[in-house]
Amino acid sequence: MTQRVEPISSGQYFWMIMVSVMVGSVYLWPAYVVGLAGPGAYASLLAATVVAASVTVLQAAWMRRMDYRSYPAAMEATWSPWLAPVLTWITMLLMLALDAVILYLYGELLQTFFYPATPSWVTVGTIGALAVWIAVRSLTVVARNVQFWFPLLLASFLLVVALSAGDMRFPMAATPNLGVPPGVLARASVATWFLYANPCTTAALLPHVRRTGRWSAGTVAVAAIALEGVILMVILFIALATLGPAVIPDMTWPIIYIFSIVKLSSFFVQDVGMLILIIWTTAIVLHLAVHSYVAAWNVGPPVGGYNPRRQYLVAGLGLALVAGALSVGSVAEAEVWLFQILTPADLAWTVAVVAATTLVAWWRTRRTGAPDRAGGSGPGVPPRRV
Amino acid sequence: MRWQARWAAVAALLLSLTLLAGCWDQKGISDRAAALMVSIAWNPSGRSDWTFYFPNPTVTVNSQSQIKSTQQLYTVAVAADSWAGAERAAQRLLDRHLYLGQLKVLLWSSNLPADAAATLVDAYNRQGISSKVTYVGVAQAPSLPHLLQASPQEVVPRLKWQHVFSCAPCEAIQLSEPFWHVWDDVHTPGMSPVAPYITSSGALSQIAVYGHRGPPVIFTPQQTLGWALLTSRVTREVLTLSRGGERYAVTGVHGRATTRVAWTGGPLQVDVHVAMSGALAQAPYGTAGRPADIRAIETTAARLLLADCEAAVREANARHVDPFGYARSLLFAHPEWVHHPGLAWPALSSHVAFTVSFNLTTPGVTT
Numbered sequence: 001m002t003q004r005v006e007p008i009s010s011g012q013y014f015w016m017i018m019v020s021v022m023v024g025s026v027y028l029w030p031a032y033v034v035g036l037a038g039p040g041a042y043a044s045l046l047a048a049t050v051v052a053a054s055v056t057v058l059q060a061a062w063m064r065r066m067d068y069r070s071y072p073a074a075m076e077a078t079w080s081p082w083l084a085p086v087l088t089w090i091t092m093l094l095m096l097a098l099d100a101v102i103l104y105l106y107g108e109l110l111q112t113f114f115y116p117a118t119p120s121w122v123t124v125g126t127i128g129a130l131a132v133w134i135a136v137r138s139l140t141v142v143a144r145n146v147q148f149w150f151p152l153l154l155a156s157f158l159l160v161v162a163l164s165a166g167d168m169r170f171p172m173a174a175t176p177n178l179g180v181p182p183g184v185l186a187r188a189s190v191a192t193w194f195l196y197a198n199p200c201t202t203a204a205l206l207p208h209v210r211r212t213g214r215w216s217a218g219t220v221a222v223a224a225i226a227l228e229g230v231i232l233m234v235i236l237f238i239a240l241a242t243l244g245p246a247v248i249p250d251m252t253w254p255i256i257y258i259f260s261i262v263k264l265s266s267f268f269v270q271d272v273g274m275l276i277l278i279i280w281t282t283a284i285v286l287h288l289a290v291h292s293y294v295a296a297w298n299v300g301p302p303v304g305g306y307n308p309r310r311q312y313l314v315a316g317l318g319l320a321l322v323a324g325a326l327s328v329g330s331v332a333e334a335e336v337w338l339f340q341i342l343t344p345a346d347l348a349w350t351v352a353v354v355a356a357t358t359l360v361a362w363w364r365t366r367r368t369g370a371p372d373r374a375g376g377s378g379p380g381v382p383p384r385r386v
Numbered sequence: 387m388r389w390q391a392r393w394a395a396v397a398a399l400l401l402s403l404t405l406l407a408g409c410w411d412q413k414g415i416s417d418r419a420a421a422l423m424v425s426i427a428w429n430p431s432g433r434s435d436w437t438f439y440f441p442n443p444t445v446t447v448n449s450q451s452q453i454k455s456t457q458q459l460y461t462v463a464v465a466a467d468s469w470a471g472a473e474r475a476a477q478r479l480l481d482r483h484l485y486l487g488q489l490k491v492l493l494w495s496s497n498l499p500a501d502a503a504a505t506l507v508d509a510y511n512r513q514g515i516s517s518k519v520t521y522v523g524v525a526q527a528p529s530l531p532h533l534l535q536a537s538p539q540e541v542v543p544r545l546k547w548q549h550v551f552s553c554a555p556c557e558a559i560q561l562s563e564p565f566w567h568v569w570d571d572v573h574t575p576g577m578s579p580v581a582p583y584i585t586s587s588g589a590l591s592q593i594a595v596y597g598h599r600g601p602p603v604i605f606t607p608q609q610t611l612g613w614a615l616l617t618s619r620v621t622r623e624v625l626t627l628s629r630g631g632e633r634y635a636v637t638g639v640h641g642r643a644t645t646r647v648a649w650t651g652g653p654l655q656v657d658v659h660v661a662m663s664g665a666l667a668q669a670p671y672g673t674a675g676r677p678a679d680i681r682a683i684e685t686t687a688a689r690l691l692l693a694d695c696e697a698a699v700r701e702a703n704a705r706h707v708d709p710f711g712y713a714r715s716l717l718f719a720h721p722e723w724v725h726h727p728g729l730a731w732p733a734l735s736s737h738v739a740f741t742v743s744f745n746l747t748t749p750g751v752t753t
Contacts, residue, residue, distance in 0.1 A: 038721045039721060110408070112514035112515075113514040113515065114408060114411070114514075114515075115408035115410065115411045116411065116514070116515055117408075117410040117411045118408040118409065118410035118411050119410070122405050122408075122410075123405070123406060123408070125405075126402045126405040126406050127406070129398075129402060130402055133398075169567070169570070170715075170718060172715065172718050172719065173718040177721055177722075179721075179722055243570055244570060244574050244714075244718070245718075245721060246573060246574045246575055246717075246724075247569075247570050247573045247574060250573065257518070257566075260518060261518050261519050261564070261566050263519055281406060
């Protein structure tokens, strides 16, 4: 059975990149990073954003250089048919572990602030099931869902952020501190990485972007990362100016706390912060859907980007995600896993693999400027420049 | 898609919607006892007295005129030594589920020491479901029973103190503090938490300042005005001055304080410029229009306010508290000094240089 993947527009690509980073985990932020670097956190955030943008640029350049029609095919052509799946699987398992911890923490957040009597396996399981439901569809369906919902979510989120600006007490506490030692800043940058971690979404979707506008797909991806960076800066400023740098590190979910104190007296609905329940639940469903979609696609066989068994793989990944989330013992344990083990591991792995992949790809194509076909992109699938 | 699969999908979607709405927490309003106010009378030698105030559910729009205002609320009083203990004890006396998400006012008695107050504030803040925009007040011990006194203007489910604290135009000095400000101040170094102080007669013109330990320092109304001037909280104060045997009144006094804090060892060096303005409301007939008179009234008013500021700083330094947050703003500018041994808290005092300026306007029909 062969089936072509219907390409997506560069706008859909932009929103998919945005939803694949940050949105699923921003509710945890910025307690840990402020605890490490205080008002120096801006610099760490900037560094993490630059690393994320660089990884994106390298991935886009690599895909273009290899001129392949799918991520698994390009990996095989760069490495070898037996090494490529190993590398991809490690990337996907790291991502799965990160997502599982993030999903667990989100379930705990829901239980703490909104549903104290509802068991957290109900919300965690339902979110996982909904993510799988979206991710088993075709690329265009996933992309259309993201393109429709995510701008709405982002607009509502920014509305709540704007309303919470009225509660700022100490704007002077939010001015960047340049006196933080570089070592501390580096540690804080590493701990910020989980916001940008994604299972090679840029490279995996890039061959399937319709070339329409004047911007190349790589530029669109970098723009998405940069926009995320700006939104994170605004959130960091609001958090520091509202609660101050001394209190934020003691909080598990500082942003939801800030949103829970937003009250409108001149509007029918007083607790506008409640919007965040809908915004984040939908955002995390889309985030996990894009991750599972891309992960299942990347580990599949390199047949033109289409894998007939992908749906079962997505369901399996979703099940593993929910099982992983439910196996975490406590919030404290989850934070150790997230900030001290998985995030540094994912950062080191991503940077190493992406850098090595780029170097190897350049080495292999140094003479011809064209890809080495030894890895094979499958019979009957002509290469296509994207 | 075959029709069975379509129906299965619709059913799964409905199921997930129901599950994500948190059915286990779904409780009707008639099954919840939503406390509007909690008051805590501290008992140093044993369990404290906690009183939960609830709206009377039998009050309807029709019955309102027949029910006395004191009966529109009902209370549940328990003795406990912690938040959790108090909630559990109150729940035993209730036939509905106790809910703190709608709490509007949290009051405690003025004999509650600072460390116990901090523990209490932490315990309340820890609950995700509890309202963080609740107003906090300190009631003069041991006179808590008057708290239920309701004015005939109140209609359930609103309380007198909720109205008092949330009515911005009612306050000449902005004294009300939402809970999350107090919790934030408790944990921010260089700041003494402040809460409005309610006297046994129900008057609200003072503040209670919490130091490191022990009962709070109660500022007099004059010191409170000084504190409000230095923290830009004066919104519509009235000043009465006498000059040359004549009485003048200035209304709508408001303004801002700009503060610069520096530290080079020893006490904090604080420069404050308080720029206030107000409108002349009463003056001997025919005298107030002259520029020389206006300047003289401005000078008198500025001097009067300066004395209030000095009184507030003197009291703060004498009692080792910093309700102005001077040390806090220094630490915000220099976060690396948080653990500096020279900035030992609470022994640090502030040396404050004031300038107060006053700008008088003369609105009205006559000059």
